[in-house]
Amino acid sequence: MTKRFIKNATWAADGSQIDILLEGSSNMSDGLGGSMPVSGSISPTGQNAPPADAEIIDATNQFILPALVDMHAKVSQPGKSSSLAIKLASEAARQGGIGSMLVMPTKSHSFDNHADLDSFRDAVKEQSCIHMCPAGHISIGGKGEQQAPYDTLAARGVRILSDAEHSPSNLLMLQRAMRYIAELGLCMAIRGDVAALSHMGSMHHSETSYKLGLHGIPACAEEIGIETLIRLAKDTKAKLHIQTVSTAEGVRILQRAGDSVSAEVALHHLIFSHEDIADYDTSFKTQPPLRDKSDREALLAAIKEGSIDCIVSDHTPCAPFAKKQDFHTAPQGMLGLDTFLPAIYSKLIKTDKLSWAEVIRACSSRPAEILYGHEAHDFIRPLILFNPNVSRSIEASDLPSRCLNSPFLGAELLGEVSFL
Amino acid sequence: MKPIKDLLTIGALSDADILSILDNAIAMKEIFTKSVKKVPVLKGKSVLTLFYEPSTRTRSSFEVAADRLSADITTFSVSTSSVVKGESVQDTIDTLMSMKMDYIIVRHKNSGIPGIIAKHSKAAVINAGDGSHAHPSQAFLDAFTIREKFGEVAGKRIIIIGDILHSRVARSTSLILKRLGAEVAYMGPGPLVPPTAHTGITRFTNWEQAFAWQPDVLYMLRVQNERMDAPFFPAGDYHKAFGVTTERLERIAGENLVIMHPGPVNRGVELCDEAMDYSNSLINTQVENGIAARMSILYHLSPQTKNHD
Structure with a gap:
């Protein structure tokens, strides 16, 4: 068994100086796409001498924290096989500091039947270097018409149901689905959206949409959706998780709902706003769209006070040719995994918008609780070392996803992740 | 005044560009109100009109303007039914590059398309209307x-x-x-x-x-x-x-x-x-005045097509 002694590291959660003695290596697979539990002990710096047979790693000015847990990622890539897409996404996630993630169903990963779930799990076992669990479909094929076989999905370990970017518009179907899954103890993850109000638009209704001559998506399309979902969940006693909240009013609705629902925000909604679309940069076309700066401030405050539980990547790889089309035609979505923790550090921690403790809660502890319950295992959250002293100008070769729809291409980001 | 290649939006122009185009339009209008309506300003230059949206006035106005400056005009027929999505625009750009045009006048129903063509082209691109965005x-x-x-x-x-x-x-x-x-x-x-x-x-x-x-x-x-x-x-x-x-x-x-x-x-x-x-x-x-203004616009732009590759 290899022994490693990491000295002079900073425990990110409270800033204390620590040494860590680790036995085992996270590079050993647990056969489930995760890594073997690493056992170890943490002590204040200098308290224990390193064992003679341990490799000593000097981590002065580096941070140690639990690996991040991402509740919202898509891994399928048009034109790539499912197993290659899984491999690339897991490498991207690992580079971003993520050790475990919830994979949204898509056309190529249709999690509405046991066969597709099994083949996904097999591919994850073979290809993934992180832990991935699938979110089952709410409706067959995500079409919003007919309920998916929830008992079958639950028997295969599915705990979260989602139709990914589609918020079911058939409220009767949804109400009955919620009533059913409430009995099974499953949770629905849905984003607020009234498609009739939003489907024509390609960006936030704003001065930028006027300037660029693009159809706007009003904030109320999302807010009415959130309100409706919360009301239905209350009526059916179903567990509900609101996905990718993007507006200030959305936050106020969540505050009124209290602890009965959990919620997430996509990292890009904490960093960017509609102005960043500038001259039709399709990398910034997302769903929900990048909103106003005032929304961004409200979302940051909501993470601080806990009315939004998690920060997610909302990772959506898009084929490079697809994003080269005009803004209206190009698909929605941004890469999030590849640069996740470096972006959080450079844009939120370094700029004093969030503390390490808040980031660890929103990107690791809370999502682990929601996804796995309180018994979140060590293999889901191994420790990672974050070196903030590495600065890198992000180029295409720095994106393991092998797509180009990253908002950080050409930008300078701080930090490098290694799994312990 | 820095030479400019494209006319995509009013916002991208300097005050000097705007005034120069407006001033020259007066001279251009004088030209075609005389008996000889043509000047050899763009002799030997090629102008392509690429309209993905139906248009009578703007297209013929540009064609008359180019003709009065002695340019050669080609009309690229884009049947709206065959152009379904933006992928075809990418393909069209490649085709256009091979044709070595000096000026491309483009109209499209989606905002931002002329900008994409301009980015990939040495020809001077004139936005003749894109979506709800601009019609300079x-x-x-x-x-x-x-x-x-x-x-x-x-x-x-x-x-x-x-x-x-x-x-x-x-x-x-x-x-x-x-x-x-x-x-x-x-x-x-x-x-x-x-x-x-x-x-x-x-x-x-x-x-x-x-x-x-x-x-x-x-x-x-x-x-x-x-x-x-x-x-x-x-x-x-x-x-x-x-x-x-x-x-x-x-x-x-x-x-x-x-x-x-x-x-x-x-x-x-x-x-x-x-x-x-x-x-x-x-x-x-x-x-x-549309003809005079468009003559002045064509005259004002500087295609980078001397060394076509």
Whole structure:
């Protein structure tokens, strides 16, 4: 068994100086796409001498924290096989500091039947270097018409149901689905959206949409959706998780709902706003769209006070040719995994918008609780070392996803992740 | 003045560019009002018109302008049925590059397409209208027409009336007029006039407010049913509520207000029949000035096509 002694590291959660003695290596697979539990002990710096047979790693000015847990990622890539897409996404996630993630169903990963779930799990076992669990479909094929076989999905370990970017518009179907899954103890993850109000638009209704001559998506399309979902969940006693909240009013609705629902925000909604679309940069076309700066401030405050539980990547790889089309035609979505923790550090921690403790809660502890319950295992959250002293100008070769729809291409980001 | 390759938006131009194009348009208009209508300014240069959207006026106006500057004109026929999505635009760009054109004049229903073509092309790209985004040559002919009528644009009040939300003409023309010192207001049905917070332009929703503002020019926009996915206002009420009716025309004539329209006019919708013959209507002058403005635009741009690769 290899022994490693990491000295002079900073425990990110409270800033204390620590040494860590680790036995085992996270590079050993647990056969489930995760890594073997690493056992170890943490002590204040200098308290224990390193064992003679341990490799000593000097981590002065580096941070140690639990690996991040991402509740919202898509891994399928048009034109790539499912197993290659899984491999690339897991490498991207690992580079971003993520050790475990919830994979949204898509056309190529249709999690509405046991066969597709099994083949996904097999591919994850073979290809993934992180832990991935699938979110089952709410409706067959995500079409919003007919309920998916929830008992079958639950028997295969599915705990979260989602139709990914589609918020079911058939409220009767949804109400009955919620009533059913409430009995099974499953949770629905849905984003607020009234498609009739939003489907024509390609960006936030704003001065930028006027300037660029693009159809706007009003904030109320999302807010009415959130309100409706919360009301239905209350009526059916179903567990509900609101996905990718993007507006200030959305936050106020969540505050009124209290602890009965959990919620997430996509990292890009904490960093960017509609102005960043500038001259039709399709990398910034997302769903929900990048909103106003005032929304961004409200979302940051909501993470601080806990009315939004998690920060997610909302990772959506898009084929490079697809994003080269005009803004209206190009698909929605941004890469999030590849640069996740470096972006959080450079844009939120370094700029004093969030503390390490808040980031660890929103990107690791809370999502682990929601996804796995309180018994979140060590293999889901191994420790990672974050070196903030590495600065890198992000180029295409720095994106393991092998797509180009990253908002950080050409930008300078701080930090490098290694799994312990 | 730094040479510029493309004309994509008014916002991308310097004040010097705007004034130079407007000044030269005067000279261009003199050229074609003489008996010999042609000058050899663009002799040997190739101009391509690439219209993904139907257009009669703008396309023929550009073609006449290019012809009067002695350029060779090619019309690239894009059947709207064969062009389904943007992928084909990428393919078309590659084709265009192989043709070694000097000027590409493009219109497309999606905002931003001319910019994509310009980025990948050494030819000078002129945006002849993209989605609801921009129509800069229309802006120039409008500014030129107002300048010709009043002597100068600064200090004039222009109210643009109709479907502002979908209008690239409103966006571009308001920009150039404001740059030249005019005051601009918008008027139209509530859902079709974006909030002032987004546009930076005063917003009216009825004629009383419009008249009270004491405008010099009433700029009527075409009601573009083709751009509306769902009804924005009660059908049938438009002319009564926002058009120039026979009664309103009396007041307009009494106050000696100028009427403009980018064409083609929906008779009985934006304008009543009598308004078409109104003595202070500049609609036909706009068409004539469109050729002069477009000649001046072609003359002003610098294609980077000397070393085509």
